[in-house]
Amino acid sequence: MTRELWKGNEAIAESALRAGLEAYFGYPITPQTELLEYLARKMPEMKRVFIQAESEVAAINMVYGAAAGGARVMSSSSSPGVSLMQEGLSYIAASEVPVVLVDIMRGGPGLGNIAPTQADYFQLTKGGGHGDYHPIVLAPATVQEAADLTYEAFDLAEKYRCIVIVAADGNIGQMMEPAELPAPRQIDKRDRGWELTGAVGRERRIITSLYMQPEDLEQVNVRLQGKQKQIEQNEVRYQEYLLDDAEYAVIAFGTAARVALTAVKWARAKGIRVGLFRPISLFPFPYARVAELSKKVRALLVVEMNAGQMLEDVRLAARDALPISFFGKMGGTVPFPDDVLPEIEKMVG
Amino acid sequence: MLAKNMQVVYKMPDALTDVVTHYCPGCTHGVIHRLIGEVIDELGIREKTIGVAPVGCSVFAYNYFDTDFAEAAHGRAPAMATGLKRVHPDRVVFTYHGDGDLAAIGTAEIIHAAARGENITVFFVNNAVYGMTGGQMAPTTLPGMTTTSSPRGRDVELQGFPLHMAEMLAQMPGASYIVRRSVHDPGHINQTRKAIKAALKVQLNQAGFSLVEILSNCPTNWGMSAMESMNFLKEQMVPFYPLGDYRIADAVKSLIVK
Ligand SMILES: Cc1ncc(C[n+]2csc(CCOP(=O)(O)OP(=O)(O)O)c2C)c(N)n1
Numbered sequence: 001m002t003r004e005l006w007k008g009n010e011a012i013a014e015s016a017l018r019a020g021l022e023a024y025f026g027y028p029i030t031p032q033t034e035l036l037e038y039l040a041r042k043m044p045e046m047k048r049v050f051i052q053a054e055s056e057v058a059a060i061n062m063v064y065g066a067a068a069g070g071a072r073v074m075s076s077s078s079s080p081g082v083s084l085m086q087e088g089l090s091y092i093a094a095s096e097v098p099v100v101l102v103d104i105m106r107g108g109p110g111l112g113n114i115a116p117t118q119a120d121y122f123q124l125t126k127g128g129g130h131g132d133y134h135p136i137v138l139a140p141a142t143v144q145e146a147a148d149l150t151y152e153a154f155d156l157a158e159k160y161r162c163i164v165i166v167a168a169d170g171n172i173g174q175m176m177e178p179a180e181l182p183a184p185r186q187i188d189k190r191d192r193g194w195e196l197t198g199a200v201g202r203e204r205r206i207i208t209s210l211y212m213q214p215e216d217l218e219q220v221n222v223r224l225q226g227k228q229k230q231i232e233q234n235e236v237r238y239q240e241y242l243l244d245d246a247e248y249a250v251i252a253f254g255t256a257a258r259v260a261l262t263a264v265k266w267a268r269a270k271g272i273r274v275g276l277f278r279p280i281s282l283f284p285f286p287y288a289r290v291a292e293l294s295k296k297v298r299a300l301l302v303v304e305m306n307a308g309q310m311l312e313d314v315r316l317a318a319r320d321a322l323p324i325s326f327f328g329k330m331g332g333t334v335p336f337p338d339d340v341l342p343e344i345e346k347m348v349g
Numbered sequence: 350m351l352a353k354n355m356q357v358v359y360k361m362p363d364a365l366t367d368v369v370t371h372y373c374p375g376c377t378h379g380v381i382h383r384l385i386g387e388v389i390d391e392l393g394i395r396e397k398t399i400g401v402a403p404v405g406c407s408v409f410a411y412n413y414f415d416t417d418f419a420e421a422a423h424g425r426a427p428a429m430a431t432g433l434k435r436v437h438p439d440r441v442v443f444t445y446h447g448d449g450d451l452a453a454i455g456t457a458e459i460i461h462a463a464a465r466g467e468n469i470t471v472f473f474v475n476n477a478v479y480g481m482t483g484g485q486m487a488p489t490t491l492p493g494m495t496t497t498s499s500p501r502g503r504d505v506e507l508q509g510f511p512l513h514m515a516e517m518l519a520q521m522p523g524a525s526y527i528v529r530r531s532v533h534d535p536g537h538i539n540q541t542r543k544a545i546k547a548a549l550k551v552q553l554n555q556a557g558f559s560l561v562e563i564l565s566n567c568p569t570n571w572g573m574s575a576m577e578s579m580n581f582l583k584e585q586m587v588p589f590y591p592l593g594d595y596r597i598a599d600a601v602k603s604l605i606v607k
Contacts, residue, residue, distance in 0.1 A: 023436050049435040053428070054461040061425035061458070065401070065432025068419050073432070091422050196417040196433065198397040198440045206411045208420035 003180050008143045009034035009173045011181060012076070012102055012166065015147035017042060019154045020187035022071040023049035025062035030114040031170035032078040032104035056081040060088030060101075067097035068207040070195025072154055072187055076102035078170070079120050080111065082128075089163060090129030094209035094220070096194075098157035101135075102150065102166045104173035107332035115332020116170030118254055121309035124167050125283040132221055135163035136231060137282040139253045143177040149280075151182040156235065160227055161194075167282060169305060171255040171334065232284040242268060243275030248347055249293055251277045251314055252303040256335060260303045263340035272348055282310065287317040294318035301347045302326045303340055305333075323347075362386030364395045366415045375568040375575025377532045378406060381474060382413055384538070385443070388546045389416070392553065398441045401430045403455070405447035406480040424455025427462035430469045441552055443470040449479045452488040452512045459518070463558045466523030470548045471560040473514065476567040477586060484570030488512045491589055496570070511589070515562045519595035525557035526605075527596040531564040533582040537592075550604045557598070564590055 006014070013035045016024075024043060026036045036052065043050035049066070053059035059075050066073040077085065082103045092099050105120045107113040124137045136156055140146035146168050153164040191197070196205055211217035241261055243249060252260040257278040264276045277293055279286050290313075294300060299322055302311045308326045315324060327343040329335045351357065361367055365386040372378045389395050395416055402410035404423035411418035421429040426444040434442040451459050451473050462469065478496055479485040485498040489511050493502040503511075515529040526548055530541040541563055548559035564586045566578035573581060597605065 023432065025432065051431065051435065051465075054457050057425070058428040058431075058458050058461065061422060061428035062432035062435075064421075064425075065419065065429035065434075066436045067432070068429070069399075069433045069436040071436040073436075087422055088425070095420075196399050196419060197437060198399060199415070199417050200396040204415055204417050206418050206420070208411060208418075210408060210420055 003178045005176050006143050006147070006179045006181070007034060007174070007176045008146050008168065009104065010038045011143050011147040011179050012150045013038035013042070015150040015181055016074055016100070017046070018182055018184040019151040020072050020185060021048065021074055021154070023066040023073045024075065025051050025053050025059040025066070025073070026075050026077065027053050027056045027059050027081060029078045029081045031106055031116070031173050032076050032102070035076045035102065035104070035173070056084040057088065060085040063099055064088055064092050064097065067092065067099050068095070068196050070192065070197060074100035074102065076104070078104045078106045079108050082120060082123065086129035089135070090131050090133065091209050093129070093133035093135065093163055093224070094131065095207050096161040097207065098161050099163050100150070100153045100157050100166070101163060102168070105167065105169045113332050114170065116174070116255060116334060117305045117330070117332055118169050118256060119306040119309070119330070120167065121282060121304070121306060124165050125285070133224055134228060134283045135165045136160070136235060136284070137165045137167050138237070139167045139280060139282050140172055141254050141257050141278065143172065143175065144179040146172050147179055147181050160231055162227065162231070169255050235281055236284050236286045236289070237280035238286045238289060239278045239280060241276040241278070243277060243293070246273050246275035247298050248272065248274040248301070248344070249277050249297045250274060250301045250303060250340070250344065251279070251290065251310070253279050253282060253310065256303045256305050259335050259337055260340050262337035263344060266337060266341050267344045272344060274344055279310070285313045285317070287313070290314055290317035294321045297322065299323045299325065299347045301343055303335060303343070304328045305335065306330060362390045364389035364398070364415055366413055368412060370413055371409055372406065373569045375566070375578060377565045378474065380532050380538060381472065381541070381563055381565065382410070384542045384545050385472065386414065388542065388549060391546065392549060394441050394549070394553070397439070398443065399433055399437065400443055400445065401426045401433065402445045403450050404481070405450045407445050407447065407474065408481070410445050424450050424453070425458055426450070427455065427458040427467070427469070427471065431462055431465070431467050434467065434469050438468070441470070441549065443472060443549070445472045446474065447480065448473070448475045448477065448489040449487045452514050459514070460521070463518050463521040463524040463560070466525070466557040468552055468555055468557055470552045472545070473560055473562045474565045475562055475590065476565040478567050478570045480567050480570055484567070491585060513590065515560070515595045518560060523558055524560065524596050525598040525601045526551045526559035528594045529562040529564065529590060529592050531582060531587055531592055533564070533579050533587070547605045551601045554601070554604060556601045556604070
C-alpha cells in the first residue's frame with residue numbers, strides 16, 4: 001500500500017468503500033460535506049447505493065431500512081444533523097441492526113458554527129436517543145486513525161449488531177495528512193438469520209422495536225445490556241504516551257490529545273515527569289485503566305474542546321483519589337500547546 | 350379434503366397469518382389487509398415481499414402479514430422502505446400507514462420518496478383521525494369534525510385546512526400511479542382491490558412510485574356504530590376526498606385492468 005496525502009473526510013469515505021460499504025444515505029452539513037461528495041462521485045460508478053436524503057431524519061431511516069435488509073451501510077453528518085438522527089438511532093439500537101455513523105463534530109449548541117469541537121461527547125457516548133443503549137464510539141486523532149477506525153467500525157457493528165460511531169472533530173475531517181488506507185476487501189454475504197430478504201422457503205422475519213408487554217421489553221433490555229457488558233469487556237481502546245515513569249498525567253482524545261502531547265513533550269523538556277493518556281473508545285470508556293492511572297500519578301489534567309464532558313467519566317473512574325483539573329476550549333476555538341503547558345505547570349504546582 | 354366436484358372459492362390468503370387482529374370491531378383495516386393479502390397471493394409474490402408499517406393503528410401489521418416485515422418510526426416508513434428497496438431492488442417493498450403518519454409527521458418523507466420515483470408501493474389508510482393515540486385531530490380531519498383535540502369541531506381558521514395527499518402527490522413527476530379509493534361498500538372494496546393490484550404491478554414492472562389512498566373508517570374514535578361510520582365514510586368523506594385516478598403515467602397505463 002502507498003502513503004498518500006488525504007483529507008480526513010475523504011479518507012474516511014474511501015476507507016468505508018474499501019471496507020465494503022454497500023449503501024450510503026446522508027445530507028450535506030459542514031464540516032462533513034466532502035465525505036458525502038466523495039461518495040456521490042464514487043458509489044454510482046461502483047454500482048453501490050448513494051442517496052442524498054431530504055433530511056438527516058430521512059437519511060438515518062433509510063440507513064435503518066438498508067441495514068434491516070442486511071447491507072453494509074453508513075451515514076455521516078455533523079452535530080446538528082446527528083441531533084436530528086437520534087430517534088432513528090434509538091430504533092436501530094433496539095432492533096439490533098448493524099450501522100456505522102460518522103460525526104464530524106462542530107460548534108454548538110444551536111446552529112453554533114462550523115469550527116471543530118468535541119462537544120457531542122455526551123450526545124454520542126451516553127445514548128443520545130431515548131431508552132437504555134450506548135453506541136460504540138471511536139475517536140480518531142489523525143487522518144490515518146480515522147481511516148483505520150472507519151474500516152474496523154463495520155466489523156464491530158456486525159459483530160455486535162450495534163451502532164458504531166466514528167467521532168472526529170471538524171479538524172480531523174478537514175485537515176490533510178499522509179495516510180496509508182486499508183486494502184479493499186470482499187464482504188461475506190452469507191445469510192445471518194435476521195436480515196429481511198423476502199421469506200423465500202423460510203419463515204418470515206420481523207424487524208421491530210415494539211414490545212407491548214413490559215416483561216418482554218424487559219427481556220430485550222436485559223439482552224441489550226448483556227451485549228453492552230461484552231462490549232465493555234472486549235472493545236476498550238486507548239493509547240499511552242510517556243506514562244511509564246510519569247508522576248502526572250494529561251487525559252485527552254482526538255485533536256485535543258495531539259495538542260496536549262506537544263505540551264507534554266515541552267513539559268518533559270522542562271523536567272516535569274508527565275505523560276498522556278488518550279482514550280480511543282469513548283464508549284466503552286477505559287474506566288479501569290484510568291482508575292489504575294489515578295492510583296499511580298499525583299494529579300490529572302483533562303483537556304477537551306468542550307466545557308468538560310469526558311471529564312465526568314474521568315471523575316467517575318478516578319473517584320476522589322487525586323486532584324483533577326480541567327482545561328477546555330469551547331465554541332470551535334482550538335487549544336494550542338502554549339495554552340496547555342501552563343495548565344500542566346499549574347497541576348504540578 | 351374437499352369432496353369431489355367441490356372447489357375452494359374463498360379462503361384465508363396465504364399472505365396473511367391466521368391470528369386474531371387487535372383492530373376494533375367494525376374497523377376496515379381488516380378488509381384492507383385482506384385485499385392486500387389476496388393480491389399478494391394472486392401475483393405469487395409472498396416470498397419476495399417485504400412490508401414496512403410505521404407507528405399508528407397498523408403498527409402491528411407485521412403480526413398479520415406472512416411476509417418479511419419491518420416496523421418503522423412514526424412517519425419514516427417511506428425512508429425505511431427506500432433503504433430496503435435500494436439494497437433489494439428485486440424484492441417487492443410496500444408501506445402501510447395512516448394519515449397522521451403520512452400527511453403530518455412524515456410529509457417530507459412521502460413527498461421525497463415520490464419525487465425520487467422510488468420503486469415502492471404505498472397503501473395510505475385515511476381515516477381522518479389519529480386512531481392509535483385515541484382520536485386526536487389528523488391533517489385529514491374534515492372541517493367541523495369533532496376530535497379529542499378539536500373538541501369544538503375543526504376550525505380551519507385556527508387549525509388549518511385538511512391535506513389532499515393524492516392530489517398533492519399527483520403533481521410529482523416521479524410518481525407513476527396515484528389513486529384514491531374507498532372501502533364503504535362491496536363495489537368500492539372491489540375497486541380498491543383492483544387498485545392495490547395495479548399499484549403492485551407498477552412496482553413489479555420497475556415503473557416507479559405507486560400509492561393507493563384508501564378512505565377508511567374509525568368507529569371507535571368517531572364515536573359511531575360500524576354502520577354509522579360506513580355512512581359517514583360514504584356521505585362525508587367521499588365528497589370531501591373525491592375518489593379517482595390522480596396520476597397514471599403513460600408508461601403504466603397498459604398495466605391497469607379496469
Ligand atoms: C415521534 C412520535 N410522535 C408521536 C407518537 C405517538 N403516536 C403514535 S400513533 C400516532 C398517530 C397515528 O395516527 P395515524 O397515522 O393517522 O394512524 P392511525 O392510528 O389512525 O391508524 C401518534 C401521534 C410516536 N409514536 N412517535
